[in-house]
Amino acid sequence: MSDETQDEPWADSLVAQLLADHREIEGTLGRLDELADNELGNYVCELREQLLRHEKAEETVVYRALRDAVPDGDRIAQECLTEQAEVDETLAELESRHWSRAGYRGELTELRISVLAHARHEEREVFPRLTAHEPVERLAELGEQYEKAMADQPTHRHSDGTTPPRLYALPNPVEELGDSVQA
Numbered sequence: 001m002s003d004e005t006q007d008e009p010w011a012d013s014l015v016a017q018l019l020a021d022h023r024e025i026e027g028t029l030g031r032l033d034e035l036a037d038n039e040l041g042n043y044v045c046e047l048r049e050q051l052l053r054h055e056k057a058e059e060t061v062v063y064r065a066l067r068d069a070v071p072d073g074d075r076i077a078q079e080c081l082t083e084q085a086e087v088d089e090t091l092a093e094l095e096s097r098h099w100s101r102a103g104y105r106g107e108l109t110e111l112r113i114s115v116l117a118h119a120r121h122e123e124r125e126v127f128p129r130l131t132a133h134e135p136v137e138r139l140a141e142l143g144e145q146y147e148k149a150m151a152d153q154p155t156h157r158h159s160d161g162t163t164p165p166r167l168y169a170l171p172n173p174v175e176e177l178g179d180s181v182q183a
């Protein structure tokens with residue numbers, strides 16, 4: 001007899017989490033066109049933090065499993081890591097420059113194409129191979145490891161030691177009110 005209240009075994013699996021993360025990253029990338037130029041600096045910091053967290057967790061869990069369990073996994077992992085390194089390098093470079101520099105938005109738009117292509121590459125070449133070569137129980141275990149790796153990633157810091165500002169940080173209404181009362 002089936003238990004309808006039981007969660008889908010796939011719900012917490014590694015691949016389900018990876019796909020959910022990819023959709024979140026795509027959401028961040030999709031916001032680029034709505035941003036004013038003077039919001040691009042903060043946006044780059046946000047995007048970089050989100051991508052680094054995902055990439056580091058993938059490196060410690062996904063690519064390790066790929067190498068261990070999948071024939072030719074080494075080669076595929078290396079291809080993906082090379083793509084990732086190129087994206088990281090561009091993002092680090094953009095973060096070190098001011099948003100007002102010529103070509104800033106254009107480079108970000110190019111970067112978006114690269115990130116989306118990298119995500120498609122993983123979804124086409126990596127995730128199906130993992131599901132084909134790892135049993136469901138192992139994928140669930142890897143999902144737990146991935147979740148822990150994501151939680152354990154340190155917050156990205158700028159080279160000056162500060163943490164990135166929130167992209168859509170809202171002003172504190174109490175402080176705003178206090179300022180206007182004192183003015």
Ligand SMILES: [Fe+2]
Binds near residue numbers: 122
């Ligand atoms: Fe990914």
